[in-house]
Amino acid sequence: MGDHPASSLPPRWCRWPQRELDLRLAELGLVINAPEPAVICRPCGYALQPNGECVTRHLADKHSIQKGLRHGLTSYIHSLFN
Ligand SMILES: [Zn+2]
Structure with a gap:
């Protein structure tokens, strides 16, 4: 029914505090390179x-x-590098 079905579901990764994000990345074995x-x-x-x-x-x-667990991860990672 919504205009944007994808965005009607809140991406978890966008709602979590930074500490939680760091923890989740570590759990997935991901390291942000710079x-x-x-x-x-x-x-x-x-x-x-x-x-x-x-x-x-x-x-x-x-x-x-x-x-x-991956839901919202892509947009979160995009946001880190943009
Ligand atoms: Zn791997």
């Missing part, structure tokens, strides 16, 4: 592109991370 924009996946040592859906797709394909 100054070069990349997200490092610690378990694999991969440098993932922070644009597009590279990170969330990697988590799904390689680490079987549930959709619920």
Whole structure:
């Protein structure tokens, strides 16, 4: 019914406080790289592109991370590098 079905669901990653975000990233094995924009996946040592859906797709394909845990992650990562 809504005009924007995707945005009617509040992305969890946007609602969490910074401390929670850091914790969640650590749990997923992700490290935000700087100054070069990349997200490092610690378990694999991969440098993932922070644009597009590279990170969330990697988590799904390689680490079987549930959709619920990844929800909003892409936009959160985009916000870090923009
Ligand atoms: Zn990985």
